[in-house]
Amino acid sequence: MKVLIIEDEKTLAYEIEFFLKKAFFLSDLAHSFSDGLEKIKLNKYDYILIDLGLPDGDGLTLLEKAKKYNPDAAYIILTARGKLEDRVNGLDLGADDYLAKPFFLPELQSRMQAIARRKFNVNEELLLLGNFRIELQKRFIFFGEQLIELSRKEFDLLSYLLLHKNRVLTRIQLSEHIWGTFADDDYDSNYIDAHIKNIRKKLNVYEPTDWLETVRGVGYRIKK
Amino acid sequence: MAIVGLFILLLPFLVRQIASDYTNFSLQNQKKKVLQNIKKNGLDYYFQGDDNYGSYTMLKEEYISLETTTSNLRIDTIKTTQRIVEQDTLTYRVLSFTFKTGNKNYLLEIGKTTASINLYNDSLQRFALYVLVILIALSIIIDLIFTRQLIRPLSHIIKLRLSSTKFPFKKNQTRIKTSTTDFRYLDDSLISLMNQINEAFDKEREFTANASHEFMTPISILQNKMENLLSEESTTESDQRHIVDMMRTLERLKKISRSLLLISRIENEQFIKQETVEPSKLFAEIQEEIEHRLEEKNIKININLQKNHLLQQVNYDLLFQLFYNLVNNAIKFNSKNGNIVISDDIKNNKYIIQVEDNGIGIAEHQLPFIFDRFKKFESTQTSGHGLGLAIVKSIIIYLNLEIEVKSKPGTGTKFEIIFKL
Numbered sequence: 001m002k003v004l005i006i007e008d009e010k011t012l013a014y015e016i017e018f019f020l021k022k023a024f025f026l027s028d029l030a031h032s033f034s035d036g037l038e039k040i041k042l043n044k045y046d047y048i049l050i051d052l053g054l055p056d057g058d059g060l061t062l063l064e065k066a067k068k069y070n071p072d073a074a075y076i077i078l079t080a081r082g083k084l085e086d087r088v089n090g091l092d093l094g095a096d097d098y099l100a101k102p103f104f105l106p107e108l109q110s111r112m113q114a115i116a117r118r119k120f121n122v123n124e125e126l127l128l129l130g131n132f133r134i135e136l137q138k139r140f141i142f143f144g145e146q147l148i149e150l151s152r153k154e155f156d157l158l159s160y161l162l163l164h165k166n167r168v169l170t171r172i173q174l175s176e177h178i179w180g181t182f183a184d185d186d187y188d189s190n191y192i193d194a195h196i197k198n199i200r201k202k203l204n205v206y207e208p209t210d211w212l213e214t215v216r217g218v219g220y221r222i223k224k
Numbered sequence: 225m226a227i228v229g230l231f232i233l234l235l236p237f238l239v240r241q242i243a244s245d246y247t248n249f250s251l252q253n254q255k256k257k258v259l260q261n262i263k264k265n266g267l268d269y270y271f272q273g274d275d276n277y278g279s280y281t282m283l284k285e286e287y288i289s290l291e292t293t294t295s296n297l298r299i300d301t302i303k304t305t306q307r308i309v310e311q312d313t314l315t316y317r318v319l320s321f322t323f324k325t326g327n328k329n330y331l332l333e334i335g336k337t338t339a340s341i342n343l344y345n346d347s348l349q350r351f352a353l354y355v356l357v358i359l360i361a362l363s364i365i366i367d368l369i370f371t372r373q374l375i376r377p378l379s380h381i382i383k384l385r386l387s388s389t390k391f392p393f394k395k396n397q398t399r400i401k402t403s404t405t406d407f408r409y410l411d412d413s414l415i416s417l418m419n420q421i422n423e424a425f426d427k428e429r430e431f432t433a434n435a436s437h438e439f440m441t442p443i444s445i446l447q448n449k450m451e452n453l454l455s456e457e458s459t460t461e462s463d464q465r466h467i468v469d470m471m472r473t474l475e476r477l478k479k480i481s482r483s484l485l486l487i488s489r490i491e492n493e494q495f496i497k498q499e500t501v502e503p504s505k506l507f508a509e510i511q512e513e514i515e516h517r518l519e520e521k522n523i524k525i526n527i528n529l530q531k532n533h534l535l536q537q538v539n540y541d542l543l544f545q546l547f548y549n550l551v552n553n554a555i556k557f558n559s560k561n562g563n564i565v566i567s568d569d570i571k572n573n574k575y576i577i578q579v580e581d582n583g584i585g586i587a588e589h590q591l592p593f594i595f596d597r598f599k600k601f602e603s604t605q606t607s608g609h610g611l612g613l614a615i616v617k618s619i620i621i622y623l624n625l626e627i628e629v630k631s632k633p634g635t636g637t638k639f640e641i642i643f644k645l
Contacts, residue, residue: 012448080440080441101440101441102440102478170468173451191520217465
């Protein structure tokens, strides 16, 4: 999978590239409108990430132009502006998703994966955790033929951890994924723990869930 | 008023003066009459053959006497003096006048007792006082009517500009109709003052928006760097814990910036007000979102929306945020096993949603400040950035709602959100 990151904050662009590399994406970097447009004209990308606040032009204009050269790419808008109309306009212009800065990198990857499922009809291989079978699209988890009832949030949590398997995710990263970014003033929430406890309780009925690890003082990880 | 007071103080003197002037005048009149009679009818009209004449009224209030006197005496005076009339010594105001007829000199005396003078002195005083009181009352009434008419633009200005305006002020204020230059000047000055305040407020708003925006990129960089560092293979578990601590601190900064940004976005009217919201659905969603917090403190929530009136021309996300924050506070400032009641009512053409808890409550002296940004009270040592209610307030203003708070420390708090129908 090839990704173009158009972001004028170089440090930020490098961090995104670094993260995506570990998730087996190859990234090109562009730090300006003109540079970005140049690369879009020359190459084919699967994903194009566009920062709206570029120094030499508006990201939305770039999005419009890029669609001509790379119509099949998935576009994700990144912005610190956080204006409602940016989001609406961006999606109207054909962006596939929109992320307000600051965002967590696993969140970016999860959005990219969701687009892949929608847009590229990528059927994930059947996901297995021990003897549990997970169907991400249908949001089912089976043990053998037995369907296990998980709440919406519990399933979200499990699939998010599964997508980032072998990587420890912090409680903050997890709660922002589950509860979103709306202004909530509890920054030290341990509610994730309660959900993990519930997941374990529901699954342990069938089989021990050793693959779901607690990393003390850090967060949780699915080891596979 | 001072003039009126002075007048009342001087009144007895004035009346006395008037009374004595009047007495003098009537004495003079009587003298003229006597002299006329003498001229017309001769001295004998009075003397009747005698060489003196005296007469007094029944109560000796007045007397008149005419007698011959030494030829070289010449007087024409009016003075207060004592006379003996039939063994009674009385004080009279006496007019003495000498005149010559033929070769004889006559002395005419006309007297009036001072007691009788004082008598109508008193009634005169009383009468003057009545007139004065009536005049004062009349002038006050006229003054009131007149000044009210005159200063009507002033009260209009006060009502329109000062007492009934809500901040932020409306732009493009219309001028008040008045032909008085002073009021015109006052009104113009107030309008310009309001514009200045608006401008300053806009600048502050812009600053908040810009500042919180500017924070986002550096926070972004730090956050993503920490994330990558956290998943480095070379990072030890103890390093990881340090990184998580840093991320938690950064999260705090992020939430504050986001909340400020949200407030400034609401204040800059960046939300559409065209949605219709059903309260019961809204609260069901809030309950689902907040369930984990309720469970943690074992708090029961009772959503009892009898009227469930459809809210029109609102913004769903903002209403969600508003009630989420209120319910969240009701949990945060509640004790374990507490209760929260959500109810509604329609009263006086208003739809009211109440969020009530039986938590720790808010002290009365703190109530006026609970909506201020970053306001935290010693009694509330819970986590939070102190912007939850500031967000609530900005939403209330933006959606044109009203909010009322009743609270008793130790008993609980009740928030009422009022929608105009």
